[in-house]
Amino acid sequence: MTTKEFKFRSPLSTNNVMSLNAGDTVYISGPAYEIKTVPQYVKLLDIHKRGERLPLELTNATIYHTFSSVEKMEGKWKVNYLGFFSSFVLNKQMPDFIRTYTIRAIIGKGGMSSEVLKAMKEGKCVYLAGVSGCAAYYTQCVEGIRAVYLEEWGLDRVVMYELRDLGPLLVTMDAHGNTLYEEVEKKKEAAIKEIKTGLL
């Protein structure tokens, strides 16, 4: 089915990223940042534009588009469960974000736009899709919360998870400009045309 299987530690090196091709599966350990709301991206990019220092290290980071239940109990953060968030919501902000902060990997669901694919190719970044809707399965692959940054942003705070072989994740968009979605999209267009014509 898939061509190759990899296990990597975040932050991924450019060699790690370039060795991946669309169709490969990957398991990721190490840190990943939950950054999945439009206001988070806008605010983090604004900090850079103003020339201010970020309280977190995003260079070479793994970004996790995830929808999560986390809570702070007696001063300690814990994760209850989490799953993949629809990445397309962030199509507009992602290219600038990849370029500004040198992002190496995005974990999410459903893939992103051709503009994001272009920025990924330029900046050597890979898109890893989780199996949609499978919160219970993938929650087992999250060790816990390493840190929470920008708590003053409320629900837009940035949670940094520690992953333990989070996977299988499917490389659906690679750093060579390839995407698994394009072919399906073409077939889908042809199919709907045929179905509609058949009705006449």
Add this chain to the structure above:
Amino acid sequence: MIPSTLISKGVAEAYKRAITTLPEDVYDAIKTAREKETNPLTKWGLEIVIKNIDVAKEGAIPICQDTGIPEFFVKLGTKATIDGSIEEAIKEGVIGITKSFPLIPLAVHPLTRANTLNNTGYRVPLMHYSLIPQADYIELTAVPACAAPQTFSAVKMYPSGTPITEAKKFIYGTVHNITGAVCPPLVVGVGFGGLFGTVGLLAREASMRPLDVRHPDPEIAKLEDELLDSINKLGIGHMNLGGDITALAVNIEIGHTHSPCFPVAVQIQCWCCRRVTVRMHEDGRVDQLR
């Protein structure tokens, strides 16, 4: 008299079960899809989906991270009495399970987008009421409503005289429009008739019918099969990566409509097709129904 505390408890129990276990008919349909699928990527994905459903059930972990906007279909026995407000009791149940489980707080104001942090708000939880003649109990179906399939559902108000082929094109087009945000294989609920305010509800109820039950009218059951067949020809597959199985079932519900109107609604539902029904009695019993 049915204590309102029992209703709150029943709501919390039903909701917890709804987000952590899938109905047998849906589970079986996903397993059959896995067997039949010839696209290796989709088959691979469905393997994980099945493992995920098993892990969720064992560990009482949500199957899907989108634990939903709480929606309830409530059937009141006409002989049932309650020691308080049923709406408040349902709301209390939601607030309780949100805190104790905990659920992700998802209810926001439509314009300010402010989150109430307890999954309730204006007209949330969503409550639909109907009656059961002569019964002295209350039946409640919890249907957590997740975001992506809601976003890609659609309503069309055609004038009468519009050929059914137009409605079919609209249904196929609606499914065709889904993006990777939605998780096929889908359950597609279709509503024909009613009026603007009710056709969406027909489609919603259609998506709640067990997948192994066809519409009692053979003509409509035939249409369900035809729609399913064509939707699967779209080749979207699980995770939008291609495949033979884009939908597990198409269910239709109909209502008579005004003579110049032809309303059509399509409720998109992901494979995580959650519903749990409980029956609550005066003596404090809470039965789990299918």
